[in-house]
Amino acid sequence: MSKSVFILPTNQRLKVNEEVIELLFSLAQDSLDALESGGILVGRILESSADYVIDDASVPMAKDVQKRNSFVRDSEGHQEYFDQHWAHQEGRCFYLGEWHTHPEKVPKPSFIDQRGWRNLLNAKIQEQTTLFFIIVGIQRLVIWQGVNRNGRIRIFRVGDINRYE
Template identity: 70%
Template sequence: MSKTIFYLPNDKKLKISFEVIELMFSYAQDSFAALESGGILIGRILESTSDYVIDVASTPMLKDIQARSSFKRDAEDHQEFFDKHWVLQEGRCFYLGEWHTHPEKVPRPSQIDVRGWKELLNAEIQDQMTLFFIIVGTQQLIVWHGCIVNCRIRITRLGHIRRNEIIY
């Protein structure tokens, strides 16, 4: 299987569970009729190393707005999804970012994507100064790391996972 560990600029690591990768690729827009999909990323920050682990991702909800080239997440439904995991994990989980699809082989963030990512980082959800953003294309998904350093937002491309490297 392809690599699921990414190295952050601050020497920390991000691990994405195989189940989350498989789930996100299941929504790849590989037909003309497929609509953009997305959700939130939930996981842990390890006490021993401060590394990040993405364990769970939400999927499109009923009130989300999906089109061929846009996706608008309904905050209330995804918050409810997070709240359920918060209870199940006894408060030991964090909102770690968002994911969505693009109808292109190698996805690139749009200006709307980057603007939204910056807004999320400025919101400091759960006092998070670090978030992850994943865009799933038809052939690969790409992972970005967003953080606030010295009051400045930095967004860095961490790497990719190719769809044909996933073992089903």
């Protein structure tokens, strides 16, 4: 199995396209002056299997706030990014979650990250009850799945990808 395919707790699969992985690692905070970056994840939910595919990720936009240890996404530019994909894919794509960087080798979500993830799951964007959250560290990219079932939110660590393998 590819390093970019993960089995989820529901036995569905998550595939992250290699181009997305390369893009996210290219924005890793691997120097002392690198600022935190982030964006949204866009992809598909396969009709035949209900598997998820992350096809694209937005990059920091002009109105985003980037600091060494924080990233605040301004929704306007990322919404335009999503709308372009929606039009190009003729409505066959979904907002699948968020990503951001941390200046640590193996990233761990902060309390602020987890609170933000819960807020997104409660918002049920595009009726989504499942979202994915990626934190890109210096050495590893780690993926979590968040699920909102009838107001009960659970977040699972799905897996990770080593930048140097």
